[in-house]
Amino acid sequence: VTSSAIVEGSAVGETEVSLAALFAAHHRRLLAFALLLSDDYAGAEDLVQEAFARLPGRHLADPERAGSYLRATVLNLSRSRLRRLRTARRHDRQPVATLPSAEESAMERAEHDEVLAALHRLSPRQRQAIVLRYWSDLPEPEIAAAMGVSAGAVKSHTHRAMTTLRRLLEADR
Amino acid sequence: MTLDERLRAALAFRAAQARPDPTLYARVLDRRRRRRRATALVPAVTAGVVALAVAAVAVTAPDAARPPTASGTPGSVAPAPLAAVVTKDGPFRFDATTGRLGEEFGPWRTTTAVAAAGDGTRYAFAEPTASTDAQAHDACAGTIYLVRFGTEGSTQEGSVPTEGPVADLAFSADGTRLAYVVRRAAKDGGCARAELHVRTLATGAERVWTDGIAAGDIVMGGTYAEQLSWSPDGRHLAYVAGECCAGGGGFRVLDVTAPGESFLAPPEHGTYAPGDPSCGIVAVAYRGRTGELGAVRSCAAEEMTYDLVTVAEADGAVTATLARLDVAELDFVSELAFAPSGDAALVLVGRPDKPGGLLRWTSGGDVRRVADGIRHVSW
Numbered sequence: 205v206t207s208s209a210i211v212e213g214s215a216v217g218e219t220e221v222s223l224a225a226l227f228a229a230h231h232r233r234l235l236a237f238a239l240l241l242s243d244d245y246a247g248a249e250d251l252v253q254e255a256f257a258r259l260p261g262r263h264l265a266d267p268e269r270a271g272s273y274l275r276a277t278v279l280n281l282s283r284s285r286l287r288r289l290r291t292a293r294r295h296d297r298q299p300v301a302t303l304p305s306a307e308e309s310a311m312e313r314a315e316h317d318e319v320l321a322a323l324h325r326l327s328p329r330q331r332q333a334i335v336l337r338y339w340s341d342l343p344e345p346e347i348a349a350a351m352g353v354s355a356g357a358v359k360s361h362t363h364r365a366m367t368t369l370r371r372l373l374e375a376d377r
Numbered sequence: 378m379t380l381d382e383r384l385r386a387a388l389a390f391r392a393a394q395a396r397p398d399p400t401l402y403a404r405v406l407d408r409r410r411r412r413r414r415a416t417a418l419v420p421a422v423t424a425g426v427v428a429l430a431v432a433a434v435a436v437t438a439p440d441a442a443r444p445p446t447a448s449g450t451p452g453s454v455a456p457a458p459l460a461a462v463v464t465k466d467g468p469f470r471f472d473a474t475t476g477r478l479g480e481e482f483g484p485w486r487t488t489t490a491v492a493a494a495g496d497g498t499r500y501a502f503a504e505p506t507a508s509t510d511a512q513a514h515d516a517c518a519g520t521i522y523l524v525r526f527g528t529e530g531s532t533q534e535g536s537v538p539t540e541g542p543v544a545d546l547a548f549s550a551d552g553t554r555l556a557y558v559v560r561r562a563a564k565d566g567g568c569a570r571a572e573l574h575v576r577t578l579a580t581g582a583e584r585v586w587t588d589g590i591a592a593g594d595i596v597m598g599g600t601y602a603e604q605l606s607w608s609p610d611g612r613h614l615a616y617v618a619g620e621c622c623a624g625g626g627g628f629r630v631l632d633v634t635a636p637g638e639s640f641l642a643p644p645e646h647g648t649y650a651p652g653d654p655s656c657g658i659v660a661v662a663y664r665g666r667t668g669e670l671g672a673v674r675s676c677a678a679e680e681m682t683y684d685l686v687t688v689a690e691a692d693g694a695v696t697a698t699l700a701r702l703d704v705a706e707l708d709f710v711s712e713l714a715f716a717p718s719g720d721a722a723l724v725l726v727g728r729p730d731k732p733g734g735l736l737r738w739t740s741g742g743d744v745r746r747v748a749d750g751i752r753h754v755s756w
Contacts (some may be wrong), residue, residue, distance in 0.1 A: 222483065223409075227402050235401075236392035245394075249401065257408035261466055261486035312390075319387035341389040355554065372382060 206231075226270050227256060234274055240335045241282040241328075251281050256286045276350055322372040328364035333358055413466055413478055447476070457716040458497030460723060460756040463750070465489045465732060468502045470526065473716070473723055473737055473756065476747035481523055482531060489519065490603075492555070493664075493755040494548040495717040498526050498536070501555060503543030519543045521557060537576065538718075545616075547605035547755070550666070552577055552716075556605045556614055556633075573605075575614070575633055586631070586638060589631065602710055606627075606662040608670075613641065613690065615661045615670060627662040628672065630690045641690045658693050659683075659710050665719030673702065673710045673724060683710050685722065685738055700734060700744050702726070714756040723747075723754050 218234040231252060238248035255277040323331060329351070336347040348355045380388075397410055449461045459470040459479055468488045470479030473542040482488075491502040506518040521537040539559045545753040546557035559572045604617045614631045630641040664671040674695060677683050683702040686695045704710060705727050711733065712725035720740035727733020735748040 222400070222408075229469060230393060231397055231401060235397050236395035238533040239395050240388055240391055248395070249398065252397075253405050254403065254409050256405040257412050262726065315383070316390040319383050320391055323384075323387070334384065338384045338393060349539065366380065369384070371381070373383075 221258060223256070223259070223264060226259070226264065226267060226274075227269065230271055230274055231256070232312055234278060237275065237335070237340065238278050238282060240323075241332060246275065251278050254281055272350070276352075279332055283332070319369075320364065322369050325372060326365050326368055329353075330361050330368070331363040334365050334369075337362060379546075392632050401707070410481065413464075413469070413481065418542075437511075441449075455554060456722060457718060458493070458495060460714065460716075460754060461491045461493040461500050461502070462735070462751050462755075463491050463502070463753040464750050467753070468500070470500070471754070472747070473735075473747065476735070476737075480531065482522075484565045488753070490543050490557075491543045491753050491755050492546045492548050493714075495550065495756070497550065499548070499552060500524050500526070501529060501546055501548065503539070503546055503557070505542045511570065520561070521546060521555070523555075527652070535578070540572075541572070545603040545605050547607055549607045549611045550609045551611060554607075554611065556607065558605065558616070572616075573614075573616075584633070604660055604662065608663050609666050609668050615663060615690070617659070617661055628658045628688075628693065630670070658688065660713035661688075662713045662715050662722070665715045665717045666720075667719035669696070669719070671699075671713060671715055671722065673713055675710065681706070683726075685713075685724065685744075699740075700738050700742055702744060703740075708733070712754050714754050723756055725751055725754050727751075 234255065235248055235252050238251040239245060242248045242251060255274045258277055259270060259273060264272050312350075323334065326334065332351055333347060335341045336350060338342075342350065344355050344358050348358045351361075353359065353361075408713070416716050436745050441617040446447075455474060462469055462478070464478070465486070466481070467485035468482040468491045470482075471477075472479060477586050482500065485502070485504060487505055489503050491500065491504055493500050501521055501523050503519055503521045507522060516682040517540045519542045521543060523534040523536065524531045537555075539557070541559040541561045546555060548555055548596060550644045555578055556575045557576070561572055561576065574583050575585075576583045604615075607613070612632060612634050614633050615628055615632075617628050632639040632641060641700050652670050656674055658672045660673040662671050663669070664687060670690050672686050672688045672693070674684050674685075674686050674688070681704070684703045685699040685702055687697045687699065688695055699722075700723060702710065708726050708728060710724055710726050713722060715722045722738045724736040724738065725733050726736060732750045732752050734746050735742055735751050735754060737747045740746045
């Protein structure tokens with residue numbers, strides 16, 4: 205038993221959850237989330253590491269709060285990261301690189317790549333709104349809370365994002 | 378296929394490619410550790426700069442200005458096993474030479490006490506139950522965790538539930554026994570009691586001292602009946618005790634091999650240093666394998682002074698002065714821990730119930746501040 209797993213089932217309290225338990229519960233989905241927000245796999249892993257590294261000790265006692273905190277950290281870090289990357293890739297129109305998957309046919313993969321490439325041409329805020337809505341399946345108020353904006357701003361970002369996506373995907377056909 | 382559906386499918390496709398590297402958790406732990414070290418280093422670097430300035434002055438100062446020293450060659454400090462400290466982020470191993478935090482014991486944030494077995498691998502720490510209060514005065518129970526550090530990190534070797542929060546704990550020199558003090562709430566709402574336990578780790582057998590020893594050790598504000606320290610032969614247990622409501626306090630030395638309650642001297646000895654009512658003993662710890670009893674003696678003749686000394690077990694008479702400690706006005710000395718070799722010590726200074734600074738004394742007479750933000754220390 206590692207020390208970080210000691211807390212589980214111990215007398216410290218049922219609500220107390222160890223970092224190891226939090227990591228086990230959240231890291232895979234958080235990595236997927238970061239992958240959708242960022243442009244590359246290594247960058248996504250870096251975001252997840254940083255989010256867990258920054259997790260304050262007080263959140264370890266509250267797994268639900270810790271989950272929200274981790275998601276918000278990845279969100280904020282991805283925005284800063286994208287802001288830096290966008291300068292370097294302003295004119296880059298290369299499709300988003302994806303790992304090969306045996307389960308997916310070439311046609312399906314091409315279709316997904318096309319959508320993902322369009323997604324990555326959105327502004328960071330628009331992309332976040334889309335990912336939180338269509339992948340995290342969060343209701344509007346929770347998206348607003350996660351992004352730190354008003355519900356109206358979420359609507360606006362989503363609407364603009366969808367308009368841009370439609371235009372980009374139609375233009376590519 | 379609508380745009381919504383295309384989006385969902387594409388996002389799910391991309392998300393499914395998230396296959397975390399098995400080393401990711403280790404990298405997270407490493408990054409957390411580095412962040413902590415970086416945070417801890419800020420005051421240490423500041424202290425280092427100050428220490429360099431002080432050292433530069435000391436080089437040019439006459440020898441007479443230097444504090445009294447004990448035997449030993451200045452600066453000749455043998456490598457010591459890692460100590461243990463508790464910060465606001467929980468318990469960590471601690472390199473007393475560099476002032477750097479080592480591995481964290483786990484994601485703990487409410488640790489009330491820590492103990493190092495002196496071999497650099499075995500440690501114990503106490504956590505209150507059902508309380509997120511860092512000081513945990515209101516916790517109604519606690520748990521002591523025993524951990525061992527090896528090449529692959531830490532492993533839990535056992536745990537001991539306690540019927541109150543643990544005020545302090547200490548391994549015997551041979552590592553076979555653990556002494557700990559549990560605070561028990563008073564039934565009448567008055568002052569709490571302190572219970573002293575000595576546990577044989579292999580068998581779980583315990584001997585408990587309550588009233589009698591505890592009668593004078595009653596806890597006031599969680600600061601008394603602490604600083605447990607074993608003599609190298611495992612016969613004596615020194616600690617600092619306070620008397621609830623009556624005020625005052627001092628060190629006591631209990632003979633744990635004798636039946637009943639057997640002090641080396643009556644409990645009131647040590648409250649004040651013999652021959653000087655303006656002085657008192659505020660911290661005690663055996664000086665490692667030397668068997669001498671180290672202490673911090675504070676005197677308030679004209680201004681408050683703190684000296685690291687060795688004292689007689691029986692009555693607290695000073696047998697040698699090791700160094701004068703630089704303690705800021707209004708600060709107190711709250712804990713003392715010697716390296717197992719006895720040629721270095723860590724002294725925790727600061728305000729009650731707040732993280733303080735660690736002074737490191739070496740047998741050459743050098744005293745410097747090596748860390749800040751420390752709640753407890755053991756070596």
